Amino acid sequence: MAEGQDQGVEAQDEDVKARKEREKNELYALDISGVEWQSAPGTEEHEERVEIAYLPGGAVAMRSSLDPDTVLRYTEAEWQAFVLGARDGEFDLEPAPHNGGLAAE
Template sequence: MAETEAEIKARKERERDELYALDISGVEWHSAPGTEEHEERVEIAYLPEGAVAMRSSLDHDTVLRYTEAEWRAFVLGARDGEFDLKPTPENGGLAAQ
């Protein structure tokens, strides 16, 4: 039997609560190769059950956590260009053209 909308919402809230309850103080953070220690960059850490934590190298106190399904959807979307910036005056894109 398929989950109702309320059951799905409750399950996702439980997953989020469990994910944020994890002690991640000892995780190993990874960043893209070729970046210098002093450069701002995104860092990720692999968590149990395929989950991922993400933070800025300049702000270790703000950590976002994603379930395996959320991370997979993000990575696939990024590969497909879903998050590519469209050139606008606000992001400097039109000036670069």
Template sequence: MADTITDQRLAGGPRPALDLTHAEWQTSTRGVGGDVQIAFVEGYVAMRNGRSPEIPALIFTPAEWRGFVLGARAGEFDLT
């Protein structure tokens, strides 16, 4: 099931099992209509493709999410 993440290994080591079935997904008001969605679940941040929600979400710790957001704000991911 795409809504359940089980001991997925990402940066920083294994993640606990997170049930995303009832996650309250938020969509940015910027960008192309709902491509990126995030949800805050059990102290983690889940991010998924809103156009393909069946694809497993990426899971971030709060520190990883903060690093991502600060990098995006600084233009680290801008195409030149």
């Protein structure tokens, strides 16, 4: 690539990074005190579980029922990438040798 093209690509990369940083900052500045938290069907209130809340713009907040004050927030693109990866098995647990080769329960 020519030097001018390299600089153009670098400028685009910086623009994308800056846009993503702005999106993340806006997402974490969002007041989510009134959101409705959801968990997997069949889980009880006292059980440890992952809870999610849908936010404006397709974003999602996620927390553990054991630590509800620690909330992670994902943009729509991040959440879609995660869900698609989970559906494709990217996060499947591998059998661990210490438990006789059984997948984690």
